[in-house]
Amino acid sequence: MNANGLSTVLWRERELLELLVFKLEEQQLLLSAGKSQWLRRASDEVRGVADRLAQLGLSRAITVGPLEATEPINDQPSLQEIIDELEEPVWRDIFSAHLGSLRTLTAQVRALQEGNIGLIRAALRSTQETLAAADVDASTYDASGRSDDVPVGARLIDRDI
Structure with missing residues (x-):
């Protein structure tokens, strides 16, 4: 196994996870502020990082592939399994630091994702309730092709929500 190469890949993975945390926080701010016109772009950016x-x-x-040829662990060894099999304490410490950071970032991503889903569901529920309250009686057509329009009074809709 090329420990240096794996460490480089793990650094890139950490950087991308940090970027994903940033993009999810950005998405959360847009959701909280009601800036729905930017949600598609923010979602596309999150998807791109993912x-x-x-x-x-x-x-x-x-990069981990060569490890299997010399030290059989299983088909896809986890980072913890790689750490456990390393003989050099320096690399064990480096990979342990990577693992700790990856776990922290993954927990942040999961929490932000769940929070954003909650905000989206709340906005959807609010929109559905507003539409249900505004639609008093939908017009239907009778046998002659006429609709029985019911005059509806003025409605106020706050478009800034």
């Missing part, structure tokens, strides 16, 4: 992370995962698997 795609780059997936590609980097493949790079990590390729």
Whole structure:
């Protein structure tokens, strides 16, 4: 196993996870502020970072590949398994630091993602309630093709919400 190469891949993974945390926080701020016109762009950016992370995962698997030929652990050794198998304490410390950081960043991503989903659900629920309250009686057509329009009074809708 090329420990230096794996460490480089792990650094890139950490940087991308930090970027993902930033993008999710950005998305959360947009949701909280009601700036729905920017949500598509923010979601596309989150998806782009997630795609780059997936590609980097493949790079990590390729980098770890030589480990399997010399020290059989299993098909895809976890970072903890790699740490446990390392003989050099310096690399064990470096990879342990990577693992701790990756766990922290992953927990932040998960918490932000759950928070954003909660905000989206609340906004959807609010929108559905507003639309349900505004739609008093939908017009339908009778046999002659006429609709029975019911005059509706004035409605105030706050578009800034």
